[in-house]
Amino acid sequence: MALRPLDNALPITPERPKKQTKVAISVQKQSDAGVNDENRAPFPPTSADATIDYISSENLKALPDPDISIQSLVDGLESKDWLKVCDSLNNARRGKVMLILLESTTSDAFDQLLLQLLLKASQDKKFVCEEAEKALKAMVGSMAPLSLLHKLQAYVSHANLRIRAKAAISMSHCASKMGLEAMEEFGLVPLIQLASDSLNDKLPEAREAARSMVTSIYAKLTEKEEEKQEAWQTFCQSNLPAIHAQSVIKVVSSQ
Incomplete structure (x- = not known):
């Protein structure tokens, strides 16, 4: 027997689509920045001071009062804040600052500055290391190589x-700028002994710098010799020892 449709059956209505769940991401207000909430992860600082831009040496403007910068230069290089370190390295490459450095090569402050630049050039932080190397190159380019x-x-x-x-590299740059007269004033024997010491160093960059230094000494010493x-x-x-x-x-x- 055929089944009759049920007149009292409820009509089937299409299922309404489920609403998408909205996720609201609350933005921390400025006034909440200092609230201590153990259930909330701290927000990263948004200060513009968190970044520093590299400025090429030719685009660095001279400081209006470089004396002030020189007084704080070593302190800045000794800072644990790498932004302060980079700012000091930028200052070390500025023109007027270099002029003052030229006048202070006999001072203890200069010795401290040179040591800090060598230390920073030896660091693992690539940016700091590169900036310190550029500051050392600027120093070599601005100063009398003998001093x-x-x-x-x-x-x-x-x-x-x-x-x-790093010291050997700077020395090789100095030697490349020196003429025979300047080398003789420093002392050809001490100069070749310094190069010889670095030639046996453990680090390849020190040995490479020593080879460059030896080449510079050879070129000047034998310039007028027929049997070079x-x-x-x-x-x-x-x-030298044998x-x-x-x-x-x-x-x-x-070569």
Whole structure:
């Protein structure tokens, strides 16, 4: 028997679509910034001081009063706040600051500044390291190489390997700027001995800097010599231990 449709059956209505759940993300008000809530993660600082832009040396404007900057330069470099360190490194590359540095190469403040730049150039933080290296290059470019070389020679035997390497690099830059007269004023024998010491250093960058320094000394020393190799060998063998002399001679002969 066929089933009859039920007249009293309720009509089937289509199911209403479910509403999407709205997730409200509350933004912390300025007045709530200092509220201590153990159930709320702290918001990151939004200060613009959290970033620092690199400014190339040619775009750095001279400071109106560089004396003030020099007084606080070492303190800034010694700071644990890397933003202050970078700001001090920027100041170390400014023109007027370099002019004052030229006049203070005999002061204890300059010795402290040089040490801090070498320390910062030896750090693991890439940005700080690069800025310190640029400041050292600016120093070499602005100062008489002879004066700076006298300051740098103390760091060739420093206990810190990286400081030794950074000092060797700056010394090689100084040597490349010197003529024979300036080298003789410093002392050709002490100069080749410094290069020889760095040539046997553990770090490759120190050894590379030493090779560059040896090349500069060779070029100036033998500039007017007809028998360049013979004059060079005689000079090295007369002023260095045999094993060191052989290493220094090999630098030139292998080029």
